[in-house]
Amino acid sequence: MISYEMGKSLYLNLTNRCTNDCDFCVRQQSDNTLTDYLNGAQLWLEKEPEYDEIIRDIEKRDLLKYDSIVFCGFGEPLMRFDVCISVAKWLKSHGVKHLRVNTNGQANLIYNKNVAPELCRFFSVVSISLNAKNAQEYEALCHSKFGLAAFDGILDFAAECVKAGAEVIMTVIDELPAEDIKICREIAHKHGAELRIRAKIGEQNNDNAKKRAAE
Template identity: 50%
Template structure:
């Protein structure tokens, strides 16, 4: 079972395969890994102790960041993610990012953003589309078209509690005109905008 895996200069953490979306471009639909090596399908979700033990096998000093990502939406295990992130912060000088679909408040049924404080440094939210209708067509959220407004609200609420909130889109998955509209949405929400490279 792969719990942590390396990608670039970061160490990624794979804590769940659950997700409130079923994106058309999701790597899970075509691959069992993202780095050519580690099978990210979990036969079961690792416990907090198993995740900590996996980190202890790593030299965290050599990574630029620890990233909650993997094959699934980390905020499906929001409480566990925060516990692990706080434990990491207590024991290591490491930057922590979560790559998320921004639906944490819907998934958890409450505003979880204050709980990010002191645990998560960067929240990177996949925007994926410039309108609610287009988002739902691509991402198939179990919350329907409301997910698009909810992820923007989540981003706004998260800002006071973390160093940076990012909206990201993947290039080659939408026309340049839509990327520009996404950039404008990021500006209106007041968050950083990033175009990520498409991974074949």
């Protein structure tokens, strides 16, 4: 499924691929957990949709009714940076105001250059999974193909997106100890971002998420 609604947003799913292999990734969860969470939507793509296919899918929707259009999973959307930018341009030219990308923050590592200015010409919000308070813990949890370098790369990318004018939100899952969340919040603020605490997929209503989100 290329697009699906959640809350007041429309989510776009452009790839299964990712540079990480996070222990908590939805791709590791059972089909039931995932499809229940997404009201039955199947996100695994048998084939990555081409630009024309994506446009054909989204032009059937009433795009202006959504609060935002979110480029999200199933994998890492910025694995398809050029397609993301092309689709974002199309959306902007059709009156859509708010675009967000949910990313692992490794785009500058993937492309070995600073892509934040190009990204933030179109995306007003960049949500980056921080996940841990240091490189070692990030690597133990997320298993990036960039190894220990991933963590600093993510922080640099966040700072570049802030510099390029985007609202940057860094996220952690609510299972982290409170002390770690405090440190992650300090890291986010130091790089000009906010910290948001999210529940794991399928556990959005649990008490931890609500309690930590309020902290």
